[in-house]
Amino acid sequence: MTGVPASAGGAGGKPVPGGKLGAAAVNQASLWNIANILTMIRLLLVPGFVMLMLADGGYDPAWRSLAWAAFAIAMITDLFDGHLARTYNLVTDFGKIADPIADKAIMGAALICLSYLGDLPWWVTGVILGRELGITLLRFIVIRYGVIPASRGGKLKTLAQGIAVGMYVLALTGPLATLRFWVMAIAVVLTVGTGLDYVRQAVVLRRQGLAKERAEALEGS
Template sequence: MVTAVPSPWNSANLVTMARILLVPFFAWALLVDGGESVTWRLVATGIFVLAATSDRLDGYLARKYDLVTDLGKLLDPIADKLLVGTALVLLAWPLGELPWWVPVVVLARELGVTLLRFAVLKYAVMPASRGGKLKTVLQTVAITLFLLPLAHLPAWIGVVAWVVLAAAILVTVVTGVEYAYQGWRLRRDAIRAARLAERGATPDAASAS
């Protein structure tokens, strides 16, 4: 029985594309009046939250209705990194509300892990870890808090924002190191298995000898 290949223009991918299209609207709303408009800061926050939570929707649709496609696999991480990267960069440089090194650390980690995934793809697929998922949640919460018009809100909200951001940065760095180690192990084990196969032995046989 031949399984039908889902169209790349399915509902899951359309949600992902909509998330990408929301990014310029989010950026524009955030920068209205130099980021000083309370109303537009709230609009930008709402757009960010909508786009961020839609990531769970497209994943749910893809799994439930078997709509996983190569296009979706490509667009989903692009949408995630574009949204988070845009928010961090704008908060750091034009608005000056975050230290410059925050987007540098986060984007360097994301780019590094993405390149690492491609590098080890011929050996094995690196699955997302629990730490990676926690990183995404912490980053999303931290960015959401910093997008709010903190100058017009109780001071404790700003304190919470910095605490969550610190946790997000820590988990971002730690999981980046973990992924690097995992990638190195996958490559090492694959090369070792290939060498054993060339000698006519299997890894199990070699370990039993």
């Protein structure tokens, strides 16, 4: 994810010329770096994925397989652009905005298509998308007090969602259809559970921030 903050040092943790550290590397990062290009590819894959998903009525196994390939590429590029951005300090303003949009766009498109085709209940799509949008909004609300870090549970949630949605996109039948149901059930549980944990963290962060502001106000009076 290109929007992930870089480390304090330059590439490899070494200072950059002029004595400035990671901030200089961030400022010098080109828009056309590999991490941003992968994010752009992911954004371009969204309309292509939707067309493949809905081609020929949305139930042709061949088209669904191609749609799965597009979805899988999008998920893989999400992993790589984040790794590249963190390793080589390829953080740009474009990446900070485009990366989370690309993440939610491909997942949202897949969920909405699946529900539209009747493969996935709308309430599942509503829970997952509602959680993602709600937590994103919550992060912005409390950002003045600090940043809510990504948790291990959140990463597991993302992995479970990707696997579950990918299995539904493939339109599996038989025992595999039963398996995908349980994988999606795990993804929904993780989605709700981690969402509630983020809310808890936001409440604690806000309380600590307000307490700090009151203490500073008293000291200054």
